[in-house]
Amino acid sequence: MLTVMNCLLSILLAVGGGLLGSRWIAASYQSAAEGVLSFPERREEQAKKRPLRLAMGLGFLFCFTLLTLHSMHPLRIAFLMVFQYFMLLYTWTDLEQRVIFDKMLIPFVLIGLVSIPLLDRVLTDHLLAAAVGGAVFLALAVLTHGGIGSGDVKLIAALGIWLGSDMLMTVVIAGIVMGGLAALLLLATGKRKKGDYFAYGPYFTISALIFTLL
Template identity: 25%
Template sequence: MSIIFFLFGLIIGSFLNVCIFRIPAGESIAFPPSHCGTCKKQLKPIDLVPVFSYLFLGGKCRYCKSKISIRYPLIELLTGFLYFYVYKYYGISFLTVKYIVLITFLIVISFIDYDTQDVYAVTTYPAVILGIIFALIEKFYFGENLLNYFMGLVISALVIFLISKLTGAMGSGDIEIHAIAGIFLGWKLAIINIFLSFIIGGIIAVLAILFKQKKKGDYIAFGPAIGISTIILIFFGNIIIPIYFGV
């Protein structure tokens, strides 16, 4: 079963590459079919096999021989491994479905934010709506406290909103991403996520400056930091909560 989740993740990861490329360009994620970004030639099914096609083609387009970014197979592998580990950690369960959905949105949002320094409502609003649906399911089918999740949403959004107003260093997209994490994780992990995302964001900023990807004072997308911290809490949140809150 583990390998099925991994392969499923590879397939979804291939689709996420399409979303990451097309959403900022204002293009449909369904039409036209996948094509080379350079020569515009429509790709055949054999050209679209996750990871394998990249290796088989030597990282180049079959038709025009233009270079294919290594990021495409890396995103496929990232999605595959994350799906694999969610299953290994949570098994066949409601939480596995819930966290796979969350991770899927986080990958798309984080990479788009990294590329464009922008967060698109078409990615965040559906994620919030699905988070609310999952919270309602947990309430009525599993007896979970609905307030836990809505507090997570409100606390996350409110704290980041206040930080944004006070410092001007964050955008509305960061509020939306934290709100997504809050409705999926609940209020305790939402609070931890705020602090953890700033720590990770600081590390990313330092590394970007050290490796000369950014200069001091440059804007650095915060979405990837929130995505990383949220994924860490998906796997280790239950361990961190007692340490953080001292219970």
């Protein structure tokens, strides 16, 4: 009975989250300044399939979480699902338009700050992870002349708030490895040329999502 209820709850949350997330993304695209979106001509096409695909992605994440972690404290599960929701949104916008919006990062950071005392985490460790992670990626962005985007820098800092130093390092290393392999594959198949912009953001968010499932 508990399994059925968890599945139904997952479906309801996924459908609602998919619709809300799709509208939020569409509104962000609509209000984006000129030059922010990499493929503005694809907005309408992308919007058609986004709600269903977002709902399916959320449904899988939420269902897996509720079924496998049902013994965890409800507050921890709630924060974990919020984390998954934002990770999926960032993955979507970065894959669709190569952008992660500040308006989506701000509530994520604020909720992360609220979660630290409620989940009995060490505030100094999480703040240090955000500061050091953000500073390191800012330096990489400067050294690579934009190879690392400003959205990636802010994403890493935001992840530091949520994950703390040890988990952030694990997620970053996994993301870099996955992104590097993907870049080599794209170069080998001719879909990217040397010097082309490559979005690393999705690989950090996917890496973070994988670790939430583990």
